[in-house]
Amino acid sequence: MKAKCFATLLIVLFLACNPVLASQSPEEMLKAVVKVRATIPAEAHTARTLGTDREGHGVLINPKGHILTIGYLIVEAETIEVVGPDDKPVRATFVGYDQNTGFGLVRADEPLGVTPMKLGESSKVKEGDPLIVAGHGGADSIIAARVVSRKEFAGYWEYVLEDPIFTAPAYLNFGGAALIDPNGQLVGIGSLFTQVVIPGVGTISCNMFVPVDLLKPILNGLMTKGRSSGPPRPWLGINAEETHGRVFITQVTPGGPAEQAGLRPGDLVLSVDGKAVGGLADFYRKIWALGNAGVEVSLTLLKGTQIQEVKVRSADRYQFLLLKPQFKKT
Numbered sequence: 662m663k664a665k666c667f668a669t670l671l672i673v674l675f676l677a678c679n680p681v682l683a684s685q686s687p688e689e690m691l692k693a694v695v696k697v698r699a700t701i702p703a704e705a706h707t708a709r710t711l712g713t714d715r716e717g718h719g720v721l722i723n724p725k726g727h728i729l730t731i732g733y734l735i736v737e738a739e740t741i742e743v744v745g746p747d748d749k750p751v752r753a754t755f756v757g758y759d760q761n762t763g764f765g766l767v768r769a770d771e772p773l774g775v776t777p778m779k780l781g782e783s784s785k786v787k788e789g790d791p792l793i794v795a796g797h798g799g800a801d802s803i804i805a806a807r808v809v810s811r812k813e814f815a816g817y818w819e820y821v822l823e824d825p826i827f828t829a830p831a832y833l834n835f836g837g838a839a840l841i842d843p844n845g846q847l848v849g850i851g852s853l854f855t856q857v858v859i860p861g862v863g864t865i866s867c868n869m870f871v872p873v874d875l876l877k878p879i880l881n882g883l884m885t886k887g888r889s890s891g892p893p894r895p896w897l898g899i900n901a902e903e904t905h906g907r908v909f910i911t912q913v914t915p916g917g918p919a920e921q922a923g924l925r926p927g928d929l930v931l932s933v934d935g936k937a938v939g940g941l942a943d944f945y946r947k948i949w950a951l952g953n954a955g956v957e958v959s960l961t962l963l964k965g966t967q968i969q970e971v972k973v974r975s976a977d978r979y980q981f982l983l984l985k986p987q988f989k990k991t
Contacts, residue, residue: 688799693721693778694839696744696797697730705737705983717836718796719743720847721777727884730837731852732758732765737983744797745773757883760978762875763852766883781846783872786826793841794832804832809867810857815942817900827857829867840870847873888979892953895975899924903941922973929963
């Protein structure tokens with residue numbers, strides 16, 4: 662009981678000076694954060710790495726029932742349900758997934774009876790800013806956090822974010838959690854538990870949030886087509902890691918373009934299209950700069966003690982996934 666009172670006091674103090682929320686209590690605002698559960702078939706391509714039973718959070722962002730979450734929770738889902746403040750499970754429909762940002766979108770099949778959370782401006786969030794991280798569960802599921810970094814992030818799964826939001830202390834149930842600014846507006850969606858190095862402090866545990874400003878240009882495409890508009894990036898089907906500026910292949914997707922071209926774990930990437938690779942993000946960007954999905958990618962690899970030239974016919978990542986969108990142009 663004391664913990665709940667403290668949590669309620671925390672959000673009240675955090676949001677008290679903001680007239681934007683005059684017509685809505687902090688408790689009502691937090692009801693927009695829902696639980697998201699998804700079941701994925703065993704034959705799905707992401708089942709081996711992400712599992713078949715996934716659970717996290719999402720945020721209701723409009724009156725039509727659209728819920729923003731992190732994509733890995735719902736990609737290739739066979740069934741999805743969301744749980745609102747009344748703890749009643751409601752079936753939901755997969756709407757869209759964006760590989761470039763990592764966002765996922767679902768739609769509740771029934772009204773949740775809560776007010777959607779407004780989208781804020783993540784571009785205004787800077788290092789040192791106080792924010793709230795919230796999961797489903799109201800005042801009992803929030804923590805106060807600060808922005809500890811805004812820097813580039815490169816993920817092993819062919820993924821780069823230029824300006825994500827890193828916050829501490831770490832929120833353990835981070836997947837799809839809401840990052841809320843002092844105006845009670847959504848500025849980020851929880852993606853990862855990770856670590857950053859803070860000068861003068863050392864390495865600290867934190868979370869990475871995908872900024873909501875990245876959603877605004879692609880939201881209409883997600884709602885109507887299931888993906889962002891524009892040509893898809895070339896995808897190789899690899900996991901890669903950077904060590905001392907060198908990029909190593911750590912895994913290849915079974916049946917993917919890289920495996921078909923002969924790439925194997927342990928291969929060291931020297932260059933893309935004859936241009937030297939200077940780190941993981943640089944590696945991905947050099948691939949994406951070659952053209953759209955389907956373009957041939959020329960790689961120079963160190964395989965054991967042999968340097969080899971390998972050509973990989975890239976693919977559209979979406980065509981490789983078991984996606985079951987059911988779109989309604991609303």
